Amino acid sequence: MPHYKLTYFNLRGRAEISRYVFAYSGKKYEDHRIEAADWPKIKPTIPFGKVPVLEVDGVIIHQSLAIARYLARETGLAGQTPVEQALADAIVDTIDDFMVLFPWAEKNQDVRTQAFNDILTNKAPELLKDLDAFLGDKNWLVGKSVTWADFYWDVCKHFLLLQPGSRKDQRQSCRPPVQTGK
Amino acid sequence: MPHYKLTYFNLRGRAEISRYVFAYSGKKYEDHRIEAADWPKIKPTIPFGKVPVLEVDGVIIHQSLAIARYLARETGLAGQTPVEQALADAIVDTIDDFMVLFPWAEKNQDVRTQAFNDILTNKAPELLKDLDAFLGDKNWLVGKSVTWADFYWDVCKHFLLLQPGSRKDQRQSCRPPVQTGK
Numbered sequence: 001m002p003h004y005k006l007t008y009f010n011l012r013g014r015a016e017i018s019r020y021v022f023a024y025s026g027k028k029y030e031d032h033r034i035e036a037a038d039w040p041k042i043k044p045t046i047p048f049g050k051v052p053v054l055e056v057d058g059v060i061i062h063q064s065l066a067i068a069r070y071l072a073r074e075t076g077l078a079g080q081t082p083v084e085q086a087l088a089d090a091i092v093d094t095i096d097d098f099m100v101l102f103p104w105a106e107k108n109q110d111v112r113t114q115a116f117n118d119i120l121t122n123k124a125p126e127l128l129k130d131l132d133a134f135l136g137d138k139n140w141l142v143g144k145s146v147t148w149a150d151f152y153w154d155v156c157k158h159f160l161l162l163q164p165g166s167r168k169d170q171r172q173s174c175r176p177p178v179q180t181g182k
Numbered sequence: 183m184p185h186y187k188l189t190y191f192n193l194r195g196r197a198e199i200s201r202y203v204f205a206y207s208g209k210k211y212e213d214h215r216i217e218a219a220d221w222p223k224i225k226p227t228i229p230f231g232k233v234p235v236l237e238v239d240g241v242i243i244h245q246s247l248a249i250a251r252y253l254a255r256e257t258g259l260a261g262q263t264p265v266e267q268a269l270a271d272a273i274v275d276t277i278d279d280f281m282v283l284f285p286w287a288e289k290n291q292d293v294r295t296q297a298f299n300d301i302l303t304n305k306a307p308e309l310l311k312d313l314d315a316f317l318g319d320k321n322w323l324v325g326k327s328v329t330w331a332d333f334y335w336d337v338c339k340h341f342l343l344l345q346p347g348s349r350k351d352q353r354q355s356c357r358p359p360v361q362t363g364k
């Protein structure tokens with residue numbers, strides 16, 4: 001088994017989807033969490049200068065979703081057929097398009113709160129409606145078993161439920177496609 | 183062989199990467215180009231309401247990069263090993279992160295020009311430097327043969343070279359990893 005080293009800050013953030021895949025599959029890995037103070041020293045040593053990165057026996061893979069998709073494929077969580085894998089990829093990118101709307105780097109608290117509220121009020125309901133229609137009567141977003149798309153929705157939902165701006169009706173409609181257990 | 187129908191506007195845009203994969207692999211497909219005037223009628227019939235979409239024997243796959251990755255895998259253009267596939271995915275997402283910086287929907291021409299120029303001046307050089315370092319002495323971005331990551335860079339480069347704001351030294355450093363031939 002290769003040695004996996006996942007490097008990110010001590011946050012859920014863009015590494016959490018890969019941590020879900022590791023946790024669910026039981027694969028061992030090094031969960032390397034760096035301090036913000038050490039980042040300026042580490043950044044120039046990383047291809048493309050961003051975390052997370054995953055080292056697999058010395059090869060460095062960058063981009064959070066490329067990492068998570070690789071791990072999902074290695075552990076049977078990417079979808080059971082090529083078309084299911086494409087649909088899981090499509091759902092992940094749809095959720096990601098939503099998550100990147102938020103101005104994460106905005107320092108001005110008023111501007112930030114206003115933007116977050118706008119997105120939660122004007123964009124979240126459409127995402128929830130579309131995901132709900134796509135889920136339909138199924139237990140999982142794609143195919144007949146859990147995929148990393150369900151995990152990514154859980155990452156997104158976890159973030160939404162923490163927002164003071166999230167409306168009660170939105171919280172209620174956050175029905176979880178990720179079920180318990182394995 | 184499945185019937186492939188790719189639906190998008192009559193533009194390069196977010197469908198062009200899939201058209202490259204079809205063209206290079208020689209796979210037949212229906213290149214369905216819709217008129218902007220027909221979009222309001224078509225939008226509600228499409229899951230998640232955005233194009234491109236690819237129909238594969240009746241299943242609709244959304245999200246441009248999910249579609250292109252699926253086609254790249256089907257045609258041997260996604261990378262030769264799981265790690266190479268992850269690296270190709272990572273390069274594609276890196277280029278995409280850059281492409282989505284541009285305010286494509288901005289209607290005010292002055293605001294638009296200013297934003298495009300800012301990105302071309304302040305963000306493009308870093309992307310080019312990082313891609314160049316990643317490419318190194320190789321002929322292709324990932325592994326020993328062409329992948330869809332090379333194609334996506336060509337899509338991006340094509341766009342960059344059309345920009346009046348692109349600087350001469352940037353144009354010179356746009357060395358093409360996509361070579362001629364098959």
Ligand SMILES: [Mg+2]
Binds near residue numbers: 093247278
């Ligand atoms: Mg995207």
Ligand SMILES: [Mg+2]
Binds near residue numbers: 065096275279
């Ligand atoms: Mg991304």
